[in-house]
Amino acid sequence: MxxxxxxxxxxxxxxxxxxxxxxxxxxxxxxxxxxxxxxxxxxxxxxxxxxxxxxxxxxxxxxxxxxxxxxxxxxxxxxxxxxxxxxxxxxxxxxxxxxxxxxxxxxxxxxxxxxxxxxxxxxxxxxxxxxxxxxxxxxxxxxxxxxxxxxxxxxxxxxxxxxxxxxxxxxxxxxxxxxxxxxxxxxxxxxxxxxxxxxxxxxxxxxxxxxxxxxxxxxxxxxxxxxxxxxxxVAGEPSFSQAKFVGTYSFEEGNCHVLLEKNQLLIDGIPLIWQRTKLIPRARNIFAVESLPFQIVFEEDSHRSITGMRVTGPELLQGKVDRLFLRKK
Missing domain, CATH: 3.40.50.300 (P-loop containing nucleotide triphosphate hydrolases)
Structure with a gap:
């Protein structure tokens, strides 16, 4: 280097x-x-x-x-x-x-x-x-x-x-x-x-x-x-189906959404994150939020059904991003 x-x-x-x-x-x-x-x-x-x-x-x-x-x-x-x-x-x-x-x-x-x-x-x-x-x-x-x-x-x-x-x-x-x-x-x-x-x-x-x-x-x-x-x-090409993460997730302030468009997962509606921001796969159930120092981990039950997602990352001047979002059925 x-x-x-x-x-x-x-x-x-x-x-x-x-x-x-x-x-x-x-x-x-x-x-x-x-x-x-x-x-x-x-x-x-x-x-x-x-x-x-x-x-x-x-x-x-x-x-x-x-x-x-x-x-x-x-x-x-x-x-x-x-x-x-x-x-x-x-x-x-x-x-x-x-x-x-x-x-x-x-x-x-x-x-x-x-x-x-x-x-x-x-x-x-x-x-x-x-x-x-x-x-x-x-x-x-x-x-x-x-x-x-x-x-x-x-x-x-x-x-x-x-x-x-x-x-x-x-x-x-x-x-x-x-x-x-x-x-x-x-x-x-x-x-x-x-x-x-x-x-x-x-x-x-x-x-x-x-x-x-x-x-x-x-x-x-x-x-x-x-x-x-x-x-x-580094390329981050997913070796799993991303469709299982798609859905509506709730938190205290309302709802957010995980979307799949052209084989690309997007997150929309989370405070401190731009609208329709890309999710970058890092490992099974783990994604980085594009352009931001945040990580999303999708949680699952014993049947491997997605139950929620946890967003973590450093505190910004505008506030904290850490919180758990529950998947709505």
């Missing part, structure tokens, strides 16, 4: 950062390589200057009040501590959305001068040099089409949130950005800044244009870049 202790996966919201990070974590584990994937919304993230939604809001307030330099210095100190701890570790760290997303996504909408963002990024790169970081950048040539697909996949709530984020920000208001087109312009301008930083990045890096959604090809490109082999058991 390529010499590195840190793999960075970057891209705009919905570009597949977490999907790729999850794949890499599973591949490394199956290859016997110790690793840790920190999902970007995971509580206790070693790089974040906040630890819950209250402290996150405080950080946003500090930035909005113009105190961005204080936040930047606090973030840099977190990067230094992170790098020092990782250097004495025998594990590889996988981070999605931390270099070009975390903090940068806050500085840009506040219309902080690009030179300040560039200075911050270059300081982070200097801190990370001893780790020989590998940077994987997911991008799309036709950004408007990519954003349309992302919003379609994640639903109207995501669409409205992204539009509001872009157009109601100081950056958007000062430029008169409006609606979906304004949101596209926002991300195009952001991309211009990040594209330039990626081109300048002095280290191992790979750009992947992934608009076509051909993930097997993209995964192989990344494995070749990292000098990794695709293990047979």
């Amino acid at each position: 390529l010499k590195t202790q840190l793999i960075l996966v970057e891209g705009i919201p919905g570009s597949g950062k977490s999907t790729l990070a999850q794949f890499l974590a599973h591949t490394l584990t199956c290859s016997g390589i110790a690793c840790r994937w920190w999902y970007e919304e995971e509580k206790g993230h070693p790089l974040y200057v906040f630890h819950d939604l209250v402290s996150l809001q405080h950080t946003i307030d500090e930035l909005s009040a113009g105190h961005y330099q204080v936040v930047v210095e606090a973030a840099l100190e977190k990067w230094r501590e992170f790098a020092q701890n990782l250097q004495i570790s025998e594990s590889i760290m996988i981070l999605d959305g931390c270099l070009y997303s975390y903090l940068t996504w806050s500085l840009f909408p506040l219309d902080i001068p690009d030179v300040e963002t560039q200075r911050y990024l270059r300081q982070v790169e200097h801190i990370l040099q001893p780790l020989h970081p590998c940077l994987i950048y997911l991008y799309q040539q036709d950004l408007a089409h990519a954003l349309e697909r992302i919003c379609g996949r994640r639903g109207s709530e995501t669409r409205e949130r992204l539009i509001t984020w872009a157009t109601e920000s100081p950056y958007g208001k000062r430029r008169g950005l409006q609606g979906f087109d304004g949101m596209v312009t926002y991300w195009q301008n952001y991309r211009a800044l990040i594209d330039a930083e990626f081109a300048r990045f002095n280290g191992s890096k790979l750009g992947v244009e992934n608009a076509a959604g051909e993930w097997k090809t993209y995964e192989q490109n990344v494995l070749d870049f990292l000098d990794l082999l695709r293990e047979e058991n």
